[in-house]
Amino acid sequence: MRGAWTIAFREFRSFFRVPVGWLTVALYLFLTGVVFANVLVPGGTATMRDVLGWSQFFLMALAPAVSMRLLSEEFRSGTYEALMTSPVGDVSVTAGKFLGGVLFLKAMFAPTLLYPLILLAVSDPRPDLGPMVCGYLGLVLLGAFYLAFGMLLSSLTSNQTLAFVSTFLLLVLYRVATSERVIGGGLVPIPPGLARALAAVAPGPRLDDFAKGLLDLAHIVFFLSATAWFLMLTFVALEMRRWR
């Protein structure tokens, strides 16, 4: 793991030196700002559920925008060769790149912490902080999961656009396939076994629990293990790149 934090901090800082980093943050803040503006109505409920709920969907496009450059850009620019000939291993590279992306996502979420503060200031009675904290935890876990998935696809191509589009489309497919309408058979008839399998990997109900303030260890383990799984596949992809 030597060098992982060095790589992570470089990666994190580099997002703020390129337009795509600032555009991603600006777009996220604009979209969540619009959602929050609709929450701030006289007599409305002081909750972050809408902001955090919509953020799940914004992440389907924003996480690929972050992950697309993590490895594809290294391959395209040739810096991957310089990186891999330094005394750091594939594990450090994988972990460092991922951590850099996660740090950036957290930095992107950070300004939205202003929204709960506004709610606390203007709402009476005061909003419940539990669901907000859990909701943010769920969002970070989901973001990490999406990032790990996007990084796997980024490790397979030197074309950032291809990495972005493929990650985005597959995430949309994943969310649609694990949506209640599909699992419940309302949209298309599916075999019960497949419905059970899709329900087991569906993020929606888990995120709903986070939004309600329910901290279920099973949900945390689900997101962490899914993230670890895709990170391991990324590591394997980098190793194969070396050996093929």
Next chain:
Amino acid sequence: MIQVRSVSKSFGRVNAVSRVSFDVARGEVVGLLGANGAGKTTTIRMITGFLPPDTGSVAVEGFDTLRAGESARARVGYLPEAAPAYAEMSVEGYLDYRARLFSMKRGDRRGAVERSLTRCDLAAVRRRRVGQLSRGFRQRVGLAAAILHDPPALVLDEPTSALDPRQIREARALIRALAADKAVLVSSHILPEVEQTCDRVIIMAGGTVRVDAKPRDLIGSLREASPYVVEARGPADRVSKAAAAVAGVERTEVIGSAEGWTRIRLFGRSGQDLRAAIAAALTSEGMPIRELTREAPSLERVFLQLIESADGAPPPPAAAAGARPTGAAA
């Protein structure tokens, strides 16, 4: 310092490198030459640990690049051909990042970055973004990154290709200075550069080592077979006939005639210097000489002959004389 032992590497059905062996000792600058596709880059990538060899082994200061990869890589400074660096980073930011990757301590890091900036003449652009620099400057940034951690082995792929003549002279001096306590492997297409900088050259063709010799031995062996050029006053047929009569001259060809002077090229047996005999023969026939020289051999000629021989022609005399056996360890 760098030990390459019978390494081979294939990509699918293509044998990129086949049983290549050589050493680079401390204090030595070795040039790695070859046409495109000769296997230079693959060999370099195996030395730097970027690619694992299919068979054979590479060790740097005794550390095997496969079994002790991180230790081996820590001992190599590598400048890839395109000198890649993160365009959005400042020059000193990038060097500091590289120093961190090599686990240099904070105090050492600052000093190392300063030394590299000074040695590669980058102090004036230290705060500029790498992406804003010219290719020559970017190459110097790559060189600065390669020498940053003071590695015992340096592998430089085309280190001067983007530099102007003054920078080339400085880079050459820097490489020679670095070689005082390092093993330096330089891949280059600029043959005069290799001739002036390297103690030894390894010429690769078809994924194998064709020649492993000192440049002066290679050129010296070629000099023995170099043709003579003579310009004498007289008609072409007379000049040619008189020169051909000299013992040891095997063939003559007329280059041209103008204003009573004829210019011819003579090919003699290798191992003999026929200049005195040619001069005597022509002047005794009443044909004064205003030029008599041997065509200067160059590494470029050796290189071209080897490339041609790799394409099917018989190997040149220079490839054999004074050179180590093909593929043999140094």
